[in-house]
Amino acid sequence: MAAAPPAAEAALLLLLALLALAAVALRRGDALSLDLYDVTCPEVEAAVTAAVRQAMANDRTVAAGLLRMHFHDCFVRQGCDGSVLLDSTATVTAEKDGPPNASLHAFYVIDNAKRAVEALCPGVVSCADILALAARDAVALSGGPWWVVPVGRRDGRVSLANETTAALPGPTASFDQLKQAFHGRGLSTKDLVALSGAHTLGFAHCSSFQNRILRAQQGVAAADDPSLSPSFAAALRRACPANNTVRAAGSALDATSAAFDNTYYRMLQAGRGLLSSDEALLTHPKTRAFVALYAASQEAFFRAFTKSMLRMAGLNGGQEVRANCRRVNPS
Ligand code: HEM
Numbered sequence: 001m002a003a004a005p006p007a008a009e010a011a012l013l014l015l016l017a018l019l020a021l022a023a024v025a026l027r028r029g030d031a032l033s034l035d036l037y038d039v040t041c042p043e044v045e046a047a048v049t050a051a052v053r054q055a056m057a058n059d060r061t062v063a064a065g066l067l068r069m070h071f072h073d074c075f076v077r078q079g080c081d082g083s084v085l086l087d088s089t090a091t092v093t094a095e096k097d098g099p100p101n102a103s104l105h106a107f108y109v110i111d112n113a114k115r116a117v118e119a120l121c122p123g124v125v126s127c128a129d130i131l132a133l134a135a136r137d138a139v140a141l142s143g144g145p146w147w148v149v150p151v152g153r154r155d156g157r158v159s160l161a162n163e164t165t166a167a168l169p170g171p172t173a174s175f176d177q178l179k180q181a182f183h184g185r186g187l188s189t190k191d192l193v194a195l196s197g198a199h200t201l202g203f204a205h206c207s208s209f210q211n212r213i214l215r216a217q218q219g220v221a222a223a224d225d226p227s228l229s230p231s232f233a234a235a236l237r238r239a240c241p242a243n244n245t246v247r248a249a250g251s252a253l254d255a256t257s258a259a260f261d262n263t264y265y266r267m268l269q270a271g272r273g274l275l276s277s278d279e280a281l282l283t284h285p286k287t288r289a290f291v292a293l294y295a296a297s298q299e300a301f302f303r304a305f306t307k308s309m310l311r312m313a314g315l316n317g318g319q320e321v322r323a324n325c326r327r328v329n330p331s
Helices: 006-030 044-058 062-074 107-120 127-141 161-167 175-184 189-200 206-212 230-239 263-269 276-282 285-296 298-313
Strands: 203-205 250-252
Touching (some): 044 107, 044 127, 062 127, 107 127, 127 298, 175 276, 189 285, 189 298, 203 206, 206 230, 206 250, 206 276, 230 250, 263 276, 276 285
Antiparallel strands (some): 203 250
């Protein structure tokens, strides 16, 4: 076979190099590993678990905060890239200061975990991995399932508040809007129902469910949302009166809000789902069937939740291992 002429050979080499680079870039985005830190940072899991356990011992709301933070990280930008952890700067308003993130909390737990991990193995473990591990620990330490978290995420360098509202569905989202948001991230309607089960933990402020109560006071003819149980609506109206001025007022998302269990689905079936987006899961036959399944079997819920968390946590595509979760590395 005749040798390729120099110009063609150079072009071929360039093409091969570009293909190799593209493959590396794709791997960065996709390939997570089960044993990445076995040698480089074997104590990472123990360090993160200790930080979460200690914070939860002092404050039972931490678990919900960490789980929601991971979701909000994974749904904006390049997926689970720690972009939600970055602080705003003089020139950039970061995701954490975007409207849907106003009530995110427990960032200090990630700072504590990162500090502990950096002391063990500096520059090895990304903030995005620490958040994914901490969310898993938050679930398990609240009585939910435990699963192995594949690792190797990279931290992103961009975080923009104005990308949050479009990416994160709001509490009044309809079934179609929820479906669209999840499909947009490559997640299914089954994932939507299973991951909404995260509302077994935590709390919502009055503003998140005001649309379901007090309509009469707002001049709308109909009173409370008819899909809401009347006694539940009355309790919510007491917690959030029309003239409420207490910013911290609100309601637990389910009746056992510090325990990770399937009460959320049973409450939904009883007309006691708190947010319109929770209630929306009952408006479609397919999602209604999943709600019934998870309400009947906590085991089925735990299995589905684990699978969906793994799918959500697999979205990634950052560039670096940040030294400080609140700031990008100096370029
Ligand atoms: C399906 C679409 C979803 C919508 C529309 C939604 C919306 C909300 C809203 C409005 C709140 C209350 C915020 C407040 O008033 O302070 C909340 C709380 C919460 N969400 Fe979701 N969420 C959704 C899915 C998820 C998912 C997928 C997860 C996690 C996997 C999650 C985890 C949580 C947790 C744990 C809380 C309680 C937070 C706390 O107590 O600090 N949510 N969500």
